[in-house]
Amino acid sequence: MKKYRLLVLTDHRGHSTENSIYPLLLEMRKHKRCAGIDVASRGLENNRLFFENRAVKNLFAAPVSQTFAWDEAGSAFKKNLERVSPRTYDAVLLRLPHPVVEEFWGFLETEFPSVYFINNPAGMLKTGNKLFMLNFQELCPPMKACHSIEDIDEMRKQFPVVLKPVMSYGGKGIVRIKGDEVVFSEGEKMSFGQFAEAYHQHPEPYLAVKFLRNVTEGDKRIVVCCGEVLGAVLRYPPADSWICNVAQGGSSAExxxxxxxxxxxxxxxxxxxxxxxxxxxxxxxCDDEGRRELSEINALSIGGLHAMRTPAGVPATKRAAELLWERIYEEHKAEK
Structure with missing residues (x-):
């Protein structure tokens, strides 16, 4: 049986015991098609030139062993480091959280055109932009791309809205506007007039979305791999909050x-x-009638996988490993 080598690009600095990359890579390592997995972290000083300056020869990776696990020191990413090149692997799995500058995606595409990436760098750039959601407006709450305070004012006069900074992430910088009251996800409050003044000084694009009052019903994360739904997890906002983000103190349940x-x-x-x-x-x-609507798409560093099971009861990380190796096999079979 043909076996394949995998390189993973990630950033261990934001990881915790809850991060899905650890059980996922352990499952991939055990698979019969695995010839080896190496992981390179953006969080290592050794790799700064590769990720920041796009220096091709400055990438260092550590092998994924059977003891691959999280710790505060990031030990798993520092042991037995070797200089590597994406060109020498059969596939590269991208698990990079924000922020990722646009130029980095272009660098991967241009410098490594023959490498099979999961996911495609150009696709990551396109689908990672919040405005990509506008392609699916029939599945979403009412929304609009706002490039001026007038755009925002028009939306907030129709219904309470949430403003999502187009290039932000992790629930940061989100704004809720209800009438004249403006509340930031970090807790700051002001009037709409004050917000307008601040906006004129520092304008930025937002995706404005109707605020759904059933936010306490939870934000459901659903993970898809190769067209197959792997499972779902509900994430609830912390008490007295409207942000369903575990990184900001929320909770989750299968x-x-x-x-x-x-x-x-x-x-x-x-x-x-x-x-x-x-x-x-x-x-x-949940919309105001209790029907679930699309609110986000995330292809960068997908959370929640470790807590999911497929409808057949299989751990989602195990099924994802099977699907990813099968996809890598199919990709290389098609090249012949």
Whole structure:
């Protein structure tokens, strides 16, 4: 049986015991098609030139062993480091959280055109922009790209809105506007007039979305790999908050996608795959009638996988490993 080598690009600095990359890579390591997995972290000083300056020869990776696990020191990413090149691997798995500058995606595409990336760098750039959601407005709450305070004012006069900074991440910089009251996700409050003054001084693009009052019902993360739904997890906001983000103090519980959410996946998956994105997560929220609507798409560093099981009861990380190796096999078989 043909076996393959995998390189993983990630950043261990934001990891915790809850990060899915550890059980996922351990499952991939055990698979019969695995000839070896190396992992390179953006968080290592050794790799700064590769990730920041796009210096091709300055990438160092550590082998994934059977003891691959998280610790505060990031030991798993520092042991037995060797200089590597993505060109020498059969596939490269991208698990890079924000921030990632646009130039880095272009660097990967230009410098390593023959490398099979999961996911495609150009596809990551395109689908990682919040404005990509505008391609699926029929699946989402009312939304609009706002490039001026007038755009924002028009939206907030229709209903309470949430403003999502186009290039932000992790629930940072989100703004809720209800009438004249403006509340930032970090807790700061001001009037809309004060917000308008601040905006004029530092304008930035937002995706404005109708605020859904059922936010306490939880934000459901659903993970998809190679067209297959792997599972779901519900993430609840902390007490007295409206942000369903575990990184900001929320909680989570295992869940399952409903029929409407499966229909959402069926609608967006062909578009994602056209862009070379086969491993991603979507988030849904309950609308005012209790129906779940699409709220986010995430293909960068997909969270929640470790807590999920497939409908057949298989750990989602195990099933993801099977699907990813099969996809790598199919990719190389097609090249012959």
């Amino acid at each position: 869940s399952a996608p409903d029929e409407n959410e499966l229909a959402i996946v069926a609608r967006i998956d062909p578009v994602m795959r056209e862009n070379g994105v086969i491993f991603y997560g979507i988030d849904t929220l």
